[in-house]
Amino acid sequence: MLIHEFGEGLVRAAFLRRINRFLVEADVEGSPALCHLHDPGRLSTLLVEGRPLLLIPRKGKRKTRYDVVGVHDVEWVFVHSGYHSSFAETLFGRRVLKELRGYSVEKKEVIFGDSRLDF
Structure with a gap:
């Protein structure tokens, strides 16, 4: 069932590290990229190096090019509290x-x- 459509298209990546509560580094097509994490919770059992991520590309004057929306553990876990x-x-x-x-x-x-x- 479709609950929401991300018109921008989602980008797959791999989690590298958490820099602070709202900032992570991900491997996007072989290059490191800064991504905004809209969930300040610990998420230590989800945010494990190499774990697959789903990102939304963002434009405009920002520090990050992407927002993290999903982390794959046994199944996809939605981590963007704005939605x-x-x-x-x-x-x-x-x-x-x-x-x-x-x-x-x-x-x-x-x-x-x-x-x-x-x-």
């Missing part, structure tokens, strides 16, 4: 998850006490 909310909304709307059928998104970004809930 999580829209993917979840699509899954709700298409009634894909049987456990959540019968529920709908009434409002996004709801304030609850000192917290903010996605839905």
Whole structure:
């Protein structure tokens, strides 16, 4: 099932190293490239040298030419937190998850006490 189409086209690469919370180095067609990682979590079990990555090419005035969207372990793991909310909304709307059928998104970004809930 197609949840989202990346119009830019995805690029395959291999993880080399994590430079800081948001910056990784990847091997893209034999050359090292800096890539933005939109997930500041530890991800130490995923980000292992040589592991396959999926990247989105980015243009414009940036420090990096790519955003990391996926890391392959046993299966592809989506690691770009900027898309999580829209993917979840699509899954709700298409009634894909049987456990959540019968529920709908009434409002996004709801304030609850000192917290903010996605839905």
